[in-house]
């Protein structure tokens with residue numbers, strides 16, 4: 001399949017004059033399951049195919065996508081929010097042209113920002129709609145209200161789990177919570193750290209089966225990423241897996257996953273209706289007055 005994303009994104013502009021970026025949150029119930037590694041390398045895999053991708057590091061507690069990428073950003077989201085810097089000044093270029101918006105550990109949660117800073121953030125970040133085809137968001141772990149709101153605002157989420165029973169239970173808890181609100185979210189599961197394909201498939205099937213049986217909800221498994229020693233090795237070297245070990249099993253699995261995620265088709269109508277980055281931001285900021293609980 002020839003994936004000429006540049007042509008596709010130009011076509012998108014023609015088809016949708018007000019073309020909006022697709023916004024996808026990467027989340028997990030349990031921490032340490034591989035969200036950041038998936039978000040970073042998925043972003044790189046898509047950027048390598050000429051898709052214009054930005055990665056927002058929104059794990060506000062422990063922002064670390066920049067570390068995995070070996071970047072040393074001088075500025076981050078905090079400087080944008082306070083109006084000290086423009087979006088173009090905080091964005092850092094990663095390999096393959098991936099754009100990284102560094103998070104700020106300890107940044108007050110976006111929805112709780114004072115009015116003026118919220119406006120500032122909205123104004124600066126919505127420019128991304130013209131700049132990127134996809135905004136990937138690395139969120140914090142857990143079913144914290146803020147994380148759930150991020151996911152609801154994005155409209156699309158990849159829930160990362162491992163085959164460990166605790167991770168599966170927490171992933172299911174997250175799916176259940178997302179399903180309990182009347183906010184439509186497109187949920188897909190990624191199984192990481194599988195020791196072999198079968199283990200990954202069984203894990204995915206467990207989740208899809210319980211979701212179907214107890215929630216009456218159809219959930220897709222986007223793919224399985226194997227446990228691979230090259231992942232921690234790349235992290236230690238602060239050189240992203242897709243760049244340093246592109247032929248490693250995990251890198252190849254993530255590349256396949258990226259093709260599943262973005263088949264080169266035009267965005268489906270519901271995605272266009274979500275209103276891109278601008279729509280995402282408006283929803284996030286509106287949650288202040290409308291708590292999700």
Ligand SMILES: Nc1ncnc2c1ncn2[C@@H]1O[C@H](COP(=O)(O)OP(=O)(O)O)[C@@H](O)[C@H]1O
Nearest residue numbers: 031032033034035036037193226227228231232
């Ligand atoms: N597929 C994998 N194979 C081996 N180790 C992995 C894999 N995915 C992640 N890891 C390791 O697991 C740890 C947690 O990964 P990370 O992406 O930071 O998780 P999270 O963002 O969910 O907290 C890291 O040390 C990373 O190297």
Ligand SMILES: [Mg+2]
Nearest residue numbers: 035036059064
């Ligand atoms: Mg992380």
